[in-house]
Amino acid sequence: MQAAFDVIVVGGGLVGAAIAYGLARQHRARTLLLDEGDIALRASRGNFGLVWVQGKGRGFPAYTRWTMASADAWPAFSEEIEDATGIDADYDRPGGVDLAFDAAELHDLATGMHDIRSGLNGRDYPFDVLDQRGLKNIFPHVGDGVAGGIHCPHDGVANPLRLLQALHAGFARSGGTYVARCPVASVQPQPSGVRVRTGQGDYSGATLVLAAGLGTTGLAAQAGMTVPLHPNRGQLMVTEPMPAMLGLPTVNVRQTREGSFLIGYTSEDAGLPTETTQAGLGAIARRAVTAFPFLAGVRIVRTWAALRIMSPDGFPIYARAPDHPHIVAAACHSGVTLAAMHASRLPDWIVGAEDAPDLSAFSSERFDVPTAA
Template structure:
């Protein structure tokens, strides 16, 4: 028996969509890849982040803001249902700067975006002294920071676990170790996996991250996405050192400091390098000198999913109507929007968000 939706991809993006569809009474099957799959959900930085997004496309800034605003209720609902505390903190986040020139350039860009958003872009500039009052361990090389009040962070592994648990609790069918090799549409959709498993459904959502590079064209999508490697360092558990997250470092709810991440165009290579890790460590120590005494406990490399312009792609297939591509770089930030709002777009209701600027038409 088929389900209303078949979700290809069981990471944060796919499970967020599945969760939202189940909340609306749909039946859902989620097909998750094997352990050898590239998994951004397990290697990301865990930020719920608005700052700097949408500099060239204000709609992306708005979409990120909408999701960030929905995160608190979303996290609370998941915790109530599963008992998993997602470690969400939304008390703002920093863009740290080591020169007055880059700080001013960024402020100028933010003012342009703020005007396009009708003033809805709550940030303030902190000079070194003001920043030091907020972050006593900040280093002397940091000249200042932009504090954006819509930013925050969460525990991405607990988010993934809570979504998987709640999807199953609500009756969702989650099949793991399934590599999809083909999708056909003789009547409804027929999804074939490498191990011979066949799943049928009324609609299909392709949210397989980098897996869409191969599978997307079979469904009629351009799927012009690429991998970008991000290396990350983790320290031992420490007393409270960092009060708010930044793109350089954040202190996770369990006490460790997460340092990252690199931005490397190296294809499908998720290994770590001495050069990459040394650069991360040097920048983190420049920002927070106290970290020079911290012990490192692990590191990893993970692959981001990027479109040519860095924006999400939301597209229904013209060749196979009822098949949808949902892919983005910011799966954690956008998780709440994907769960709360994307089902209306997939169902084609009057409440569907306007996602036209994120279609593949922009790559024509």
Template sequence: MRQNFDVLIVGGGVTGAAVGYGLAKKGISVGVVDATPSVDRASRSNMGLIWCQSKALGNRNYVEWCFSSSKLFKSLASELKKTSGIDIEYTESGGLIPCLGEEEFTKRSDYLDALRKEAGEKGYPGTMLTRDELQAKLPNITFGTNVTGATWCAEDGLVEPLKLMFALRHGMEHLGGTLIPNTNVIDIAKTESGYLITTDDGEIECTRLVLAAGLGNRQLAGKFNVTVPVVPNKGQVFLTERVPDILPSPLLGITRTRGGTIMIGFEHEYVGTDTSLHTEKFCHVAKWATDIWPALADLRIIRTWSCLRVWPKDGFPIYDKIPGHENAFILNAHSAVTLAAVHIAELPDFIMGKEICKTAADFTLSRFDEK
């Protein structure tokens, strides 16, 4: 039997599911076809940070895009509880970047100043905390002697990334969308009225097609002879035994999960699709983490793993039509969790034919041609 949708999204990770959810909310007939086993994906090497601060100097639109998404998470979390029955464990935790040594403190401070200058009248919510102020914020943690302070931003937050993904998928189904799991897209053909998708489990017809398959977009876009400048970004993390709620705000790279474990890791590696674990990387990260917070050394490591994340070559998202196609789209984002809320709010209209909002208008595919 051939299924038929107004919109078919290829890829049911956080990005694909967010757009599917947003479309289903508008009452549009939407299907999401997903090839990846439900937990073997980028979301699992993610700390669930909704992270806005101290990044993207020089790209004010991206800064605004992130902050606007963060502001939507509180209402999204309660909405998803109703539509999916899943608590995405959102907390308005704020976020901290600890600084080791005076030089790092000055560097962080200068960076925030530059972001604030760039923001102009709109202002920038990040600030520096002295060591004493940091200590007052996290009174149950004894910081290393070389910790000089931290950056702080109240608008950063935390979610459980896999729960976010499942909530978006279930919510979309609850709102009338269709999830087609464990199904591989084999071929895509243009028809008179839209697209015919051949999968390993039958054919699907759609009027509009969205490629939101993360790294898989490279192969899928190949069907259109389009190159998507996205590469694998390897993350390696480790997890400690459970501790009480002593870390209400994440230190970038050190996050306590709701279950009590502490997830540690911050490296980005570009090594193709190699996911092997490297002890020396762990040692480097562990040294840094225990310099910040010496008591971590007494905690047991209970698991380590690595995963490939999605990295558009300049780090910023891609939302664009496939060249020559009015109704086929490419979506790729590294910060799919942070941006999920704004993706739900803004991308469905874009998929349905409206112009994308001004803040996101520069995140085109063609920006990579110019270089």
């Protein structure tokens, strides 16, 4: 055995790095973070960077509350991590808009938002349904092909690459140990603790956190856990920098602090390939130009695709192994939005702190199919 740690976290993407940072900083846990490497599938390096509340948790109020808690914690979280590391994650909370391209889509979006609000039993959940004129007040450059949109003041943005860098730097400064190019091949529960076998030798720890994105399913199965996840491909593009034209982000187009426009994104069940396609890029480009016609004259500088980590119902999974409660799994498709909770309240739950949040709604037991008597 090479070393003994309080906690081993497998997966150095946004989810694993946020958890590891929180464990090391907040709980002073001796934490080891193991990551597979550059050829791995990494959603954290390919996403759109929204810290997004609207539309989250229809039919699953625990997720709406968790998302809102994270969005509310983001301002202090971004300050804290900048103070600790000097890295600015470019966080802003100007509110955000989901655009609707026809009346039926606007109606569906508004119905979804009213459903989410009713699920919260009276908790404040502010949003406005905007017609085209309302939208033009926010976006003077919006195209006539947009019917309206939903505005939500809770929405914001961050730079996901800077965030990831900050989490790793914060983890290192809190005394954490990071080992890169270290794929975990096997998980071996022990009577007290756990051993993991890697390409760089074995490591032992008292607690194990599996946050390996799409790799979590296979590792969790070795500890007797069912963590069903599947890939969902998103294609994106980024333009050359331009003068400031969009004050608020939308789900499809946002302008970064540097001035470039991020244009997204597809949602495709296409297996593991991460190639872009002409059809996918064409579709998002057409939608972006309909939304903001001036984009037709702006040069695209890069396109890419990345894989979302999706559970069967689309909501996060935070689960403990039934026979090994010191082994947990964490997976979600909104790792930027939830980073503030993953760096604070999720570590409380992992170590079993007295005031830990109740995350039972997110257990993967919700996917167990009842067998006929």
